[in-house]
Amino acid sequence: MNNLFRALNDPTRRKILEILREKDFTAGEIADKFEMTKPSISHHLDLLKQAELVTADKQGQFIYYSLNTTILDELLKWIFTLKQP
Amino acid sequence: MNNLFRALNDPTRRKILEILREKDFTAGEIADKFEMTKPSISHHLDLLKQAELVTADKQGQFIYYSLNTTILDELLKWIFTLKQP
DNA sequence: TAAATAATTAGACAAATATCTAATTGTCTT
DNA sequence: AAGACAATTAGATATTTGTCTAATTATTTA
Numbered sequence: 001m002n003n004l005f006r007a008l009n010d011p012t013r014r015k016i017l018e019i020l021r022e023k024d025f026t027a028g029e030i031a032d033k034f035e036m037t038k039p040s041i042s043h044h045l046d047l048l049k050q051a052e053l054v055t056a057d058k059q060g061q062f063i064y065y066s067l068n069t070t071i072l073d074e075l076l077k078w079i080f081t082l083k084q085p
Numbered sequence: 086m087n088n089l090f091r092a093l094n095d096p097t098r099r100k101i102l103e104i105l106r107e108k109d110f111t112a113g114e115i116a117d118k119f120e121m122t123k124p125s126i127s128h129h130l131d132l133l134k135q136a137e138l139v140t141a142d143k144q145g146q147f148i149y150y151s152l153n154t155t156i157l158d159e160l161l162k163w164i165f166t167l168k169q170p
Numbered sequence: 171t172a173a174a175t176a177a178t179t180a181g182a183c184a185a186a187t188a189t190c191t192a193a194t195t196g197t198c199t200t
Numbered sequence: 201a202a203g204a205c206a207a208t209t210a211g212a213t214a215t216t217t218g219t220c221t222a223a224t225t226a227t228t229t230a
Contacts, residue, residue, distance in 0.1 A: 009094040
């Protein structure tokens with residue numbers, strides 16, 4: 001859970017997740033949507049990968065990133081437990 | 086949302102929320118459940134308050150903290166939107 | 171009113187984090 | 201094989217964060 005909360009605790013990373021909701025994108029395409037250098041975005045993608053919120057699929061010289069929402073079920077469970085009286 | 090994610094991104098604070106699920110506790114009672122100084126716990130409670138995850142109710146020299154789960158609805162909505170295809 | 175108790179605020183410090191530039195790795199094309 | 205392109209890794213730096221001790225504020229009680 002630590003990696004998950006850490007990954008979500010940044011607006012850029014949350015925006016990346018929202019972008020990937022539409023469809024898969026390469027690291028470069030994602031970086032183009034931000035006013036930030038590619039290495040910085042690469043680092044954010046790494047944290048998202050560590051949290052298993054995204055998966056990376058290398059195709060030639062490109063790396064496609066996809067959203068993995070199943071890992072969020074753990075978070076949902078935690079929240080619901082907290083809300084349960 | 087920033088304050089919310091920030092508040093959740095710490096195991097001590099998440100533990101405090103779980104403790105408050107059972108019932109309200111004073112700051113001192115909460116601090117007693119951790120191996121950490123009272124000022125540190127006080128700081129964590131402040132961040133939780135900033136995120137509106139807890140409310141504080143002063144009764145004499147004691148301050149009772151209660152869990153506020155309604156603020157989590159915002160988070161649930163965000164997660165569900167992300168999961169929605 | 172003075173001492174005791176509950177809690178916070180202030181200030182210091184080490185560790186973690188976000189960002190950048192420069193360098194590296196891997197792949198494709200000519 | 202060389203150059204171009206995609207992406208990451210390495211290293212530096214400023215900011216944020218978590219924790220502590222010491223000091224302060226507010227309330228109760230003897």
